[in-house]
Amino acid sequence: MGADGVVGIAKRFLVATVDASAIARKYRLGSKTQPIANTAILGALASFLNLASLESVCRAIRDDVPRPADNEAAAREAAAAVRVAAIPTEVSHA
Numbered sequence: 001m002g003a004d005g006v007v008g009i010a011k012r013f014l015v016a017t018v019d020a021s022a023i024a025r026k027y028r029l030g031s032k033t034q035p036i037a038n039t040a041i042l043g044a045l046a047s048f049l050n051l052a053s054l055e056s057v058c059r060a061i062r063d064d065v066p067r068p069a070d071n072e073a074a075a076r077e078a079a080a081a082v083r084v085a086a087i088p089t090e091v092s093h094a
Helices: 003-012 020-026 038-049 054-064 068-081
Strands: none
Touching: 020 038, 020 068, 038 054, 038 068, 054 068
């Protein structure tokens, strides 16, 4: 795929990132080598997609997930840490 194709794809999709693994490690969810990042990802998705509120995600975590305080904290931190990528207008060939 050429540079024009990359720019075309980037204009069609919105890309966001979050270091859910680092957040999971911070709250000791899973192990250092295999962090369990599912609740961090849920928080990020709630923030980014607005399909469910962060409060409803956190309520479900409190009701159904082991170690709810750490998992809720991970979800909230990930929601705040989501970064949306800029949409490129061109790709440099330098």
